[in-house]
Amino acid sequence: AQSVSQHNHHVILSEAASLELGCNYSYGGTVNLFWYVQYPGQHLQLLLKYFSGDPLVKGIKGFEAEFIKSKFSFNLRKPSVQWSDTAEYFCAVKNSGGYQKVTFGIGTKLQVIP
Amino acid sequence: GAGVSQSPSNKVTEKGKDVELRCDPISGHTALYWYRQSLGQGLEFLIYFQGNSAPDKSGLPSDRFSAERTGGSVSTLTIQRTQQEDSAVYLCASSPPVGLAGVSEQYFGPGTRLTVT
Numbered sequence: 579a580q581s582v583s584q585h586n587h588h589v590i591l592s593e594a595a596s597l598e599l600g601c602n603y604s605y606g607g608t609v610n611l612f613w614y615v616q617y618p619g620q621h622l623q624l625l626l627k628y629f630s631g632d633p634l635v636k637g638i639k640g641f642e643a644e645f646i647k648s649k650f651s652f653n654l655r656k657p658s659v660q661w662s663d664t665a666e667y668f669c670a671v672k673n674s675g676g677y678q679k680v681t682f683g684i685g686t687k688l689q690v691i692p
Numbered sequence: 693g694a695g696v697s698q699s700p701s702n703k704v705t706e707k708g709k710d711v712e713l714r715c716d717p718i719s720g721h722t723a724l725y726w727y728r729q730s731l732g733q734g735l736e737f738l739i740y741f742q743g744n745s746a747p748d749k750s751g752l753p754s755d756r757f758s759a760e761r762t763g764g765s766v767s768t769l770t771i772q773r774t775q776q777e778d779s780a781v782y783l784c785a786s787s788p789p790v791g792l793a794g795v796s797e798q799y800f801g802p803g804t805r806l807t808v809t
Contacts, residue, residue: 584734612797621695622783622800668735679748680725680798684734 580605582669584683591659592691599654599686601643601669611652612670612680613643622668628652629674639663661692694718696801698784704807705774713769713804717786724767725787725798726759730780738782741767774808781805 585600603609613625626637633645643654652669669683697716705711717724726738737751741761752758756774761767771778785798 614798614800621802622785622798624797627797679737679740681737682727682735684732 580609580671580673580681582671582681582683584667584669584686586686587684588687588689590689590691593661594658595690597654597656597659597663597688599667599669599688601652601654601683602650603652603669603671603681604650605671605673608674610672610674611643611645612672613637613641613652613654614668614670614682615665616668616685617665625654625667659688659690661690664688664690696784696786696799698782698801698804700804701802702805702807704809707776707808708773710770710772711774711806713771713782713806715767715769715784715786715801717765717767717784718788718799719765720788721786721799722764722789723787723796723798724761725785726767726769727783727785728780729783729803733780735783738769771806774806776808779806779808 581604583602611628614622615625616622625641626635626643628635628645636642641656643652645652666685666687668685670680672680699714722743724741728736728738739759740748756772759769781803783803784801787796787798790796
């Protein structure tokens with residue numbers, strides 16, 4: 579069975595600080611990886627996804643994530659956060675192929691202080 | 693276009709009563725998921741429908757929970773004899789058929805906030 583670990587449950591940063599949120603997964607096969615974001619009062623929405631090719635994936639709003647297969651990791655990064663990045667971030671994994679069951683991590687709440 | 697819709701947006705019910713939560717996925721999406729989001733628990737997978745295949749019910753927490761998807765579209769999650777620990781936000785998501793790349797993302801609805809008193 580696949581699982582996802584997000585190590586930081588609550589992160590507080592000042593504006594302009596750099597961000598890195600950890601995500602590790604456990605699954606032996608080929609995976610697809612996602613980061614979703616939930617802004618206060620809004621739906622969950624896709625931030626970025628990896629399915630093949632370049633392991634450095636760029637998403638919306640200046641976010642990026644790097645897939646490191648040897649470490650089973652897919653950490654989310656942003657060089658300079660803004661107050662508007664305050665949200666909850668979820669890492670998710672599915673095994674590649676037709677079966678689309680997705681497993682989510684517990685989420686990381688990011689609070690950016692102006 | 694229209695996104696995933698869920699109804700009701702809020703539901704308050706008394707312990708022991710049954711509730712039905714509805715999800716209308718995006719037209720043409722073949723996969724439909726139900727999750728439960730509780731404080732400090734992240735997104736808990738409940739059930740997954742894929743086309744005409746048998747649903748994956750492995751995440752349903754007890755036999756009080758059931759779900760169906762009629763005509764490959766609308767889905768209903770039913771919780772019988774509700775308990776206080778069932779209080780949570782229930783999220784529905786749908787995703788389109790897997791493309792050439794072999795991956796598709798999920799589109800989430802706004803959720804139904806269930807409160808069991």
